[in-house]
Amino acid sequence: MSWSISRAAKETGLSKSTISRAIKAGRISASRQDDGAYLIEPAELFRVYPRGVAQRTSEARHDALRNPHEEASATHSKDMEILQVKLAMTEAMLSQERENSRRQQETVEDLRRRLDAASERVLALAQPSQPPSDARHDAPSNPSKRRGWWPF
Template structure:
């Protein structure tokens, strides 16, 4: 369900002009409906202007998180280390690929350069078109 500009401004506690500025600058997308009014998707509004749900008050402190024991973090650490290793492998492959394409471009550039010796043409050669 799309929101009007008024509804969107009330939900995210911003002014309508702030929302209009965001739409015009491209930070938030909102197509116009048949009547020429903006139809704002709630997900797009939340992406551009994060707001808290109404059941949580902004002045409340966050709820305490359960403590994580040492045994629970080890699988996460292993997974993160593996992910780092995979990312490093991907980076190395990308660098190798970039080097390959750079060398190929340099070879192509060498083919485009004129390697012929420039001999001065005499007046007779210029007149005859040789």
């Protein structure tokens, strides 16, 4: 048994235009009659719009219009509570990220100090040591003709 758009709208609590747009967008499969009207299988309709969900949403809207202060305050306090929890979680994550960033910065500074000290040691080892001042006068003026152990 297939339903018309009007019956589908009544069953779901949605408007006929919402059902029609869903058919045209391809969200709901429907067959077209010779007169141009659509026929929708209930299972297909409730696949997209579960039974009762749209009705509860529609009823909630009507209740909100009838008692705007009561519905709004209940929803508002629940939303505020959710936002406060999310804010607290975000602040905790941000604090943790700041702490991690500070530790990383300290590590980088420590590694730079160690690298500088190691570089200074390497440079000090790479430079030839200078002989004492009195030995400089005894050394020959041409370092390539130094005397070794063997008298050649």
